[in-house]
Amino acid sequence: MKDIAFVLYPGFTVLDLVGPLQVLSALSAFDPEYRTVVLGEDKAPVPTDTPLGVTASHTFDEVPAPHAVFLPGGGVPTMTALADEKLLGRVRSTAEHAEIVGSVCTGSLILGAAGLLHGRRATTHWMCRDLLAKFGATPVAERWVRDGKFLTGAGVSAGIDLALHLVQELAGEDVARQVQLIIEYDPQPPLGGIEWAGVDIAARRPLVDNWLRTGLAGHPKLLAELIGS
Amino acid sequence: MKDIAFVLYPGFTVLDLVGPLQVLSALSAFDPEYRTVVLGEDKAPVPTDTPLGVTASHTFDEVPAPHAVFLPGGGVPTMTALADEKLLGRVRSTAEHAEIVGSVCTGSLILGAAGLLHGRRATTHWMCRDLLAKFGATPVAERWVRDGKFLTGAGVSAGIDLALHLVQELAGEDVARQVQLIIEYDPQPPLGGIEWAGVDIAARRPLVDNWLRTGLAGHPKLLAELIGS
Numbered sequence: 001m002k003d004i005a006f007v008l009y010p011g012f013t014v015l016d017l018v019g020p021l022q023v024l025s026a027l028s029a030f031d032p033e034y035r036t037v038v039l040g041e042d043k044a045p046v047p048t049d050t051p052l053g054v055t056a057s058h059t060f061d062e063v064p065a066p067h068a069v070f071l072p073g074g075g076v077p078t079m080t081a082l083a084d085e086k087l088l089g090r091v092r093s094t095a096e097h098a099e100i101v102g103s104v105c106t107g108s109l110i111l112g113a114a115g116l117l118h119g120r121r122a123t124t125h126w127m128c129r130d131l132l133a134k135f136g137a138t139p140v141a142e143r144w145v146r147d148g149k150f151l152t153g154a155g156v157s158a159g160i161d162l163a164l165h166l167v168q169e170l171a172g173e174d175v176a177r178q179v180q181l182i183i184e185y186d187p188q189p190p191l192g193g194i195e196w197a198g199v200d201i202a203a204r205r206p207l208v209d210n211w212l213r214t215g216l217a218g219h220p221k222l223l224a225e226l227i228g229s
Numbered sequence: 230m231k232d233i234a235f236v237l238y239p240g241f242t243v244l245d246l247v248g249p250l251q252v253l254s255a256l257s258a259f260d261p262e263y264r265t266v267v268l269g270e271d272k273a274p275v276p277t278d279t280p281l282g283v284t285a286s287h288t289f290d291e292v293p294a295p296h297a298v299f300l301p302g303g304g305v306p307t308m309t310a311l312a313d314e315k316l317l318g319r320v321r322s323t324a325e326h327a328e329i330v331g332s333v334c335t336g337s338l339i340l341g342a343a344g345l346l347h348g349r350r351a352t353t354h355w356m357c358r359d360l361l362a363k364f365g366a367t368p369v370a371e372r373w374v375r376d377g378k379f380l381t382g383a384g385v386s387a388g389i390d391l392a393l394h395l396v397q398e399l400a401g402e403d404v405a406r407q408v409q410l411i412i413e414y415d416p417q418p419p420l421g422g423i424e425w426a427g428v429d430i431a432a433r434r435p436l437v438d439n440w441l442r443t444g445l446a447g448h449p450k451l452l453a454e455l456i457g458s
Binding site: 015019036038043049050051053125126143154156157158161164165168173176181182183185186187189193194 | 278282285287383394402414417418419422
């Protein structure tokens with residue numbers, strides 16, 4: 001059995017997790033060797049960044065050595081998680097023997113804070129891309145980035161693309177197409193794709209700095225390292 | 230306050246709900262008049278079609294008259310829901326005064342079973358499209374379909390497109406573009422979009438009939454009405 005694990009922490013962005021969870025859970029129907037699990041400290045409801053609460057299927061102790069592990073991102077709560085030594089310890093030990101260590105959105109900052117991305121190419125939500133460099137990583141503006149065992153995705157909805165790519169890696173193109181059909185992933189953004197030329201990334205830096213100030217109010221040393229450009 | 234409500238029932242497809250929930254929760258940041266809520270019979274964890282459990286933010290009784298209500302779909306558990314008179318009663322009463330009654334994937338079949346789609350154009354997951362006609366609706370092969378107050382979406386991931394369309398309806402194009410940026414919805418399916426010409430819809434009908442037989446084993450009359458082409 002190869003477990004594909006998703007890590008819960010309070011206030012994470014729920015689509016970051018559910019996009020790839022839905023895709024990779026469908027993989028099990030084609031290759032029962034793979035099983036998705038959702039990991040938490042316990043199985044009590046965990047709040048998300050929406051009114052939906054979620055519960056883990058397993059504790060970290062129940063699945064100490066998954067085949068793959070994924071971290072979802074978020075806003076202020078993810079900044080708080082960057083100083084959560086208990087969570088970072090779970091991430092390090094879960095990632096240690098995993099063959100795939102992944103993230104969606106600012107989940108890659110948690111991988112960075114755990115010391116896992118030194119010298120790696122990685123991506124994250126477009127607003128926070130520069131922050132990756134603070135953890136020794138090389139920020140890349142791509143939908144998903146593979147560097148060794150690390151597979152990081154861009155913001156929120158990018159987890160669906162990343163996960164379909166992973167299904168293709170693990171089970172081949174035909175299975176990836178079947179999973180794509182199951183989730184009817186034939187995107188039609190009503191206003192088309194994002195026109196990046198018109199997006200002022202630097203203008204959002206004060207918002208990200210506010211997230212950092214709020215999330216890391218109790219951790220002035222880390223805050224000082226991460227804030228500002 | 231205009232509540233945008235999402236309905237839980239056991240075994241639903243979690244991305245059907247989380248896609249539009251994430252999009253419409255972001256709307257609140259731009260127009261605080263809107264609030265998303267997640268409705269259940271109680272606030273105990275509800276299983277989904279993945280290892281993730283979820284919890285409601287409110288009971289049905291706490292939010293009797295939302296502005297909008299959305300039903301997620303699923304496989305066998307959604308077929309079971311078609312005969313769940315308690316759930317159908319909740320759907321009818323919640324939908325009665327709502328200005329928008331929506332669904333993602335086979336959630337539209339629940340709207341149909343509740344008697345709400347007679348004479349309406351509607352859509353659902355591509356594998357189940359013909360079933361809509363059994364409820365007096367006209368099946369339409371589009372990403373989302375608006376007919377009066379009914380807004381039905383295609384399978385699973387279509388809920389993201391549908392919800393961005395709804396944000397545009399409710400708050401305008403600029404806000405819809407801002408929300409799209411927040412969730413970084415610039416889709417890049419690794420194998421491209423779905424090539425529908427190569428998809429044999431009729432060949433999947435036995436799978437759908439199996440879902441119906443399993444989900445409606447205790448309801449032979451409804452099963453007989455719905456099964457077969």
